[in-house]
Amino acid sequence: MPMLAREFESRYRLNLTELDETYLASFFTGMRNGTIKRKDGKEYKSTGDYVKEMKAFWHWHMKSNHKKGIEIKNITQDLDKSQDKPDWVYLTEEQIRQLTNESNHKYEALIWFLFDTGIRAPTELVNVKVSDFHNDFKELAIREEASKTFGRRIKLMICSKTIKEYVKQNKFEPEDYIFNIDPSSTNRYLKRLAKRVLGEKLSPAGQKYSDLTMYDFRHNSCCYWLPRYKSESALKYRFGWKKSDKIHYYSELLGMRDTISEDDMLIDITKTEIEQKLQKAEKEKELMQEQLTTLQRQVAKIGELTKHLYLKVLPQKEMELF
Incomplete structure (x- = not known):
């Protein structure tokens, strides 16, 4: 709220309680379309969060005055609090293979692991221990205490062999963390790698390849697995989501839902069911x-x-x- 208060004071010479619908609509529309920018000249990417802050403040303002017998009009009811869709780096499977071919063994294992699991990085990633792998590294248990939402056990369909070799090569013990990394330096490495291998062009998701970070692999993992899972509930379980809005976002962004064919479903993750x-x-x-x-x-x-x-x-x- 302090930022919003300063902005309204600077632009309209009004404090928060003196605003009306016209000022609010104009301000938040400007944030969304880029005419109102941050101090560093960049556009706001989370307008919905600021709208939520404004709504929360105004509801508190209304409630406080109601106790005093003063009725305040709700000037925030028509504000759009939906989140803006963020830009990120979209990669094809071939581009990911190009990156791993130019990486050392540690980053090759890391990239394939991020892409296969879709694990949250760095929070869930840095908490993965050797003992979290099961069934000869074909399954991974993401522990409840390490997850943002809920614990889960997922199958490793792409990186299993690479991770098994990586653990063996580094002689890790069961309680060792397999990716004891510094997130900032890791992201800097990925940016340099992507710039060298893929250049600085914009990816289909709006972000330059040279801006690649660990979290982009979670986006890409969802795009990869989306047409390969039969149900949204199974996909939500893999990624630790409680709601379906993220799935709908990726579907809309890449137009993937209309391209699903029966052949797409015949991959390793459904082989067991087919064999049965x-x-x-x-x-x-x-x-x-x-x-x-x-x-x-x-x-x-x-x-x-x-x-x-x-x-x-x-x-x-x-x-x-x-």
Whole structure:
């Protein structure tokens, strides 16, 4: 709120309680379209957060005055508190492979791990221990106490072998943290790497490749897994989300939901389910074959009995004719 108070005082010579709808609408519209900029000349990227602050303050102002018998008009009810969609660095799988090819083994493991898991970096990332891996490094448990939302156990479909080799090469013990890194220096390395390999052009998500950070891999991981999961609930579980708004954002941004095909679903993450269905179908086929064989035997047996009865009855009928 102090920043907003200073801005309103500077622009309109008014304190917060003297504002009306016209001033608020003009100010926050300017923040969103870029005509009102920060002191460093850059555009605001979280206008929705400032709107929420203003709404919270004004509701408190209304409530305080109501206790005194003074009714204050709600001038914030029409303000849009939705979040602006942030720019970030979008990478294709091939571009990620180009980056890892130019990295040392530590950063190769880190990049593939970030892309595969979509783990929050640095908060969840720096808390991963060797003991958090299961099933021969094919699964990762993100502990409850390390997660922003909830603990979860996910499958490693891309980086399993690389991480296993990385842990073995560094001779890590079960309680060792596998990425004991400094986030700032790691992000500086990624920026230099991306600039050298991919240049400074804008990526499809609006941010320059040379601005790459660890958190961009979480965005890219979601874009990769989105068309490969059958349900939103499964995808939300993998990424530790409680709401679906992030999924809808990525779908809208890249137009991915309309491109999902049956072939997209036939990847490792669904192989187990597909194999189970095939095994079930195979068992049903075997059962039907057994039933058919039994039926054929019964028919053959009935045929033999019929023939036996026919041969037994026929001589008696011939005797009766004489």
